[in-house]
Amino acid sequence: MRAHHLTLTALAIVAGLSLTACQNGDDGTGQSAPSSPAGAASSGGSSSGASDQGGGTGGAGKGSTGSAGSTGSTGSTGSTGSTGKGSGSTTGSGGSAKAGRCHTDALQITAKDDTISGDPDGTVVVELKNHSGQACTISGYAGVDLKTNSGTVSAKRTGQQATQAVLKSGQSIDFPINYPLNTTGGSGVRITGLLVTPPNETKTVALAWPGAASLPVTDGSGEPVKVGPVGSAGQGG
Structure with a gap:
């Protein structure tokens, strides 16, 4: 047993x-079985790197530097680089975005006599030139006052419809001031200066008056000083 x-x-x-x-x-x-998937993963990393090469040069350069595993990670970075490029195009398209208002400090304001011989009224053209370095919009009527030895004379609006303009840096826009000529033979009301406030602004610029020396003396029944909207005297570049 x-x-x-x-x-x-x-x-x-x-x-x-x-x-x-x-x-x-x-x-x-x-x-030994996992060796085949590991090889596939390595192949996948290489494929991702190739895709990045197609997507952008920056991604390809980075992918070629690292190992198979890091290539996949760099591929993701290459994709982000593509997004960054989109952000750059947004900055580039800033010119087409809505521009801000033209402020007084962004404008170089000058005035010149533009009276045509034979016209019953005198004309002074005021130029507003954008020197801000970026585009801005302008629309409407400027405030205009003539300084005289008898006080300030404010210009009346002509009533013309105002249109909006976009001024690139370096571009200008004009508006006219029309005033009655002193043909009485007397000294009239002597004009000593011009005050201009750009549309929708509160800051005023003082300029020398380039037109005729005086306005006719009036009891208020005569022709007033008139101002047209910006753009009504032509636009320059």
């Missing part, structure tokens, strides 16, 4: 060893 028991025990040990060997063989197979 003892011999039979020992035989059974030996068989059990042999069977256990065989089972262990089989299990070890399965583990080995399991360890």
Whole structure:
């Protein structure tokens, strides 16, 4: 009986060893299996790098520097670089965006006599030139006052419809001032200066008066000094 028991025990040990060997063989197979997906992942990284090369030169340069794993990461950076380029185009398209109002400090304001011989009225043209370095919009009537030895004379609007203009840096726009000529033979009301306030602004610029020396003396029933909207005397560049 003892011999039979020992035989059974030996068989059990042999069977256990065989089972262990089989299990070890399965583990080995399991360890070698991931090598194929790892190779695929490496291939994927390289493919991502190639896509970045197509998308932009910056992405391609960075992808060629790193390893397969870092190439995939750099590819993502290359995509971000493309977004940055879009942001750059937004900055570039700033010129087409709505420009802000032309402020007094952004305008170089000058005045010149533009009276045509034979006209019943005198004409002074005021030029507003944008020197701000960026585009701005302007529309409406400027405030115009003539300084005289008898006080200030404010110009009346002509009533013409005003249109909006966009002035690029360096461009200018004009408006006219029409005033009655003194043909009475007397000294009249002597004009000593011109005050101009650009449309929708509160800051005023004082200029020398370039027109005739005086206005006719009037009791208020004569022709007033008139101002047209910006753009009604022509636009220059």
